[in-house]
Amino acid sequence: MRLFRVRELKSTDTEALLAFEIHNREWFESHIDARDPSFYTLQGVTDHIECYLSDFAIGAWHPFVIEDFSGEIVGRANLKNINSPKNSAEVGYRIDQRVCGQGLATLALRHMIQEAQMRWELAQLVAYVYMENVGSKKVLERCEFLLERPSLNDKAGDECRFVLSI
Numbered sequence: 115m116r117l118f119r120v121r122e123l124k125s126t127d128t129e130a131l132l133a134f135e136i137h138n139r140e141w142f143e144s145h146i147d148a149r150d151p152s153f154y155t156l157q158g159v160t161d162h163i164e165c166y167l168s169d170f171a172i173g174a175w176h177p178f179v180i181e182d183f184s185g186e187i188v189g190r191a192n193l194k195n196i197n198s199p200k201n202s203a204e205v206g207y208r209i210d211q212r213v214c215g216q217g218l219a220t221l222a223l224r225h226m227i228q229e230a231q232m233r234w235e236l237a238q239l240v241a242y243v244y245m246e247n248v249g250s251k252k253v254l255e256r257c258e259f260l261l262e263r264p265s266l267n268d269k270a271g272d273e274c275r276f277v278l279s280i
């Protein structure tokens with residue numbers, strides 16, 4: 115695990131992030147909603163990073179990447195919609211298919227829980243996961259998120275909602 119670290123997203127990550135997203139596009143689209151095709155260009159990723167860093171500056175978003183020993187981006191994780199609603203945020207993460215099953219999503223989620231507590235002083239984290247996403251549900255349960263019934267949340271479809279009280 116010491117071969118990987120979680121750090122904040124930077125404006126200089128454009129090329130590395132584009133490579134990561136292109137390489138894993140099909141993999142991610144089999145588990146989570148597809149991005150707009152215009153995202154998969156240098157300009158698209160530049161705009162995306164700029165937007166995330168602007169939201170970070172106003173305390174609405176906390177974007178992270180996971181990098182390996184060589185500095186290659188192998189995962190992403192985000193604290194989203196911080197304090198909307200108040201004292202709450204949403205978590206999201208995605209890991210390069212080549213390094214899945216090594217605990218990286220768990221590492222990233224634990225990092226975000228710590229940031230949510232220490233930096234943002236939040237009381238609750240939520241996650242939305244497709245029912246069939248067994249790996250993601252396992253990560254959430256390992257970090258002590260609890261499943262709520264799908265019909266109770268305001269996002270329709272076959273996603274389920276997990277909640278962690280902190």
Ligand SMILES: CC(C)(COP(=O)(O)OP(=O)(O)OC[C@H]1O[C@@H](n2cnc3c(N)ncnc32)[C@H](O)[C@@H]1OP(=O)(O)O)[C@@H](O)C(=O)NCCC(=O)NCCS
Nearest residue numbers: 145207208209214215216217218219220243248249250252
């Ligand atoms: C879900 C995802 C983030 C997990 O990342 P990861 O780094 O492999 O996660 P971890 O290694 O921390 O833990 C995953 C656990 O689920 C298990 N797992 C993964 N897929 C599984 C499956 N289909 N059936 C059973 N267990 C599965 C792994 O074996 C591991 O458990 P273990 O540590 O006991 O062996 C990764 O698969 C991914 O990026 N998927 C595409 C994007 C996505 O789904 N994001 C989450 C949206 S909510």
